[in-house]
Amino acid sequence: MKLRVIRANLIVKLKTFYRERTAMFFTLAFPIILILVFGTIFLDRDKLSLDLYVQDLDHTQASAKFVKTLQFNGNFKIIEVDPATDAREYAQKHKLNLILVIPKDFGNLHDQRADNKTHDASVILTYIYDPSSTSVKTKMEYLNMEFAGMNQRMSGRPPFYRWEEVSILDQKYRFIEFFIPGVIAMAVMIASLFGTVNMNTELLQKGIIRKLSTTPITRTDWILSNILYQFALAIISTIAMLLVSYWVFHVELHINAWLLGFILLDVFAFVGIGMILTRFVQEAQSAVAAANAIVFPMMFLSGSFFPIEMMPGFLQTFARVLPLYYVNEGLRASMIFSDNLAALRYAAIIGAFAAVVFALGIIATKWEEGK
């Protein structure tokens, strides 16, 4: 093992990476795009502002105040519908899933109740809605909650039932915080596996390995510099993903040595698999196809994007034999839950797997004899 040789190799690989813009894009930008897309889709509910169409047939001070309250307390974005139109037709025509209709004598009834003239005065608010819309139920429940709160406040007495939430975790985590460790594990897997497969098949086919075998570089130097290169890429890519997550989604994750450890194990495991693949599948195209066949089930079944508890039982069992599952869970144990013991357990499993695969990969990598 010669540091000078490893360094020279690393420089060539990093320069190539930097000059190969498409490779750079897919390694760095692809996971970031995933984070942005999924992060936006599953953005927290309370940060969300829903559109609310309101038709105010009453048009009094009282009804205007009511709408204002809804807007502030319920965090709705209010859009007014002309009282002169037919709300049903309007909803159909504009494909709205809900219009809240305030009846004509709203102000009148409200005053009666507020001045305690009539105790049982009540007003009926109408939801004109499209039952085929998937999100309308949520919106209606949201409104119901708001109205319940307003009713309670109108009674002038403090509520009897109150509640507080106690999470079994130190901290409540959001979907995006669940998602980031999975994307990191997946991105490192893809970069390491495809990076190794592409580089090995290319260098083999171009005869560069043959040329290298006539220089003092050894197989160990070669493999080590490949590992270091993949590790460097993984670090760069992870930093980019974390920066975006912090800036855009204000995630709260624990960044510590476990992160580095799991990335390293991830790299070892999948560089190892890549080395084994290129030994047995030497045609560049079939090697890439084989790599795809490994990556896809891992990506979707190992719980990178959603908890495996959401899958049927037999798939959950299957997920537990996928190495990426242990990287996902290990990263979550450390980054979300700060659970060192669990992280250690997952690290031990993926570590053992990586050691075996990597050893096989070293054996599989031919150096002399050219092809």
Add this chain to the structure above:
Amino acid sequence: MANQAKHAIEVENLTKRYGNLLAVNGISFTVRTGEVFAFLGPNGAGKSTTVEIIDMIRRPTSGKVRLLGMDVTKKKRAIVPRIGVLPQDFSSFDRITVRETLQFYSRLFSRGNADIDGLIELVHLKDKAEEQYKNLSGGLQQRLGIAIALVNDPEVVFLDEPTTGLDPRARREVWDVLLGLKEQGKTIFLTTHYMEEAEILADTVAIISKGKIIATGSPVELIENNSNYLVLTLQSVDANAVEIIRKLGFEPVHDNHQDLKVRVEHTEDILKTLNAIKDAGGSFLSLDVRRPNLEEVFLKLTGEALHAGLAEGGEVG
């Protein structure tokens, strides 16, 4: 010890088997220190296999190979820093420039004390020093390959078909570089299927065919030893001349469709042939008598053409 200094390469009874194919079949030869040694043979003759066993890319099936006095199967570590190799179909990292590539290879050998600029100048790549490998033409790529083979200032240089695929001009430029190396006193082991290349560059030529060496010597020696005959060329002969010549016991060969080549042993045979054609009323435009060149020697020895252009002629004798 004296023997080590005299011979850079000693090969004894070397064989290499690929499954059922005996690609190299018990060959023996030596390469003197400081000479240019050319392996000449057609496609698939076993040139690359032999070279790559000597420069330790492949392993022999059996036989002994000593390079710089050391057994190649045992002393790779000690030998590698002292040799330079240009493998066949050499290629390099696409996105890395000429200068960076040379720096990379020199770092593999040492702490980068190689004279990179000197090497770039030697192979006439000064204008292209900052160009990425993928942007170089085939000839320039090949010259970079030669420069890489020289980064460690090797004592023995192996060049496997350094000019195949190059145009005549690019080929000449490579020859210039190689002649320069020869002047520096480096031992050069070259493979080629260009006769001209062997004649111009080589001190010793070994002709290899189907895994066996069938003749060795300097280009001049090879011609002398194998030219106990003359080549009579007749231009624009008519058809029945072929028959007439056959009747005399010679086997004529068509060259360029119209010309006829006849291999004869004595000057009298020439007169006999010409008279026979005259008597039969045959005609020809002109004639030429000369001793054979390396190309024809090769044909005679191997019964194979060196490259496609010659194959049309078919076999002699």
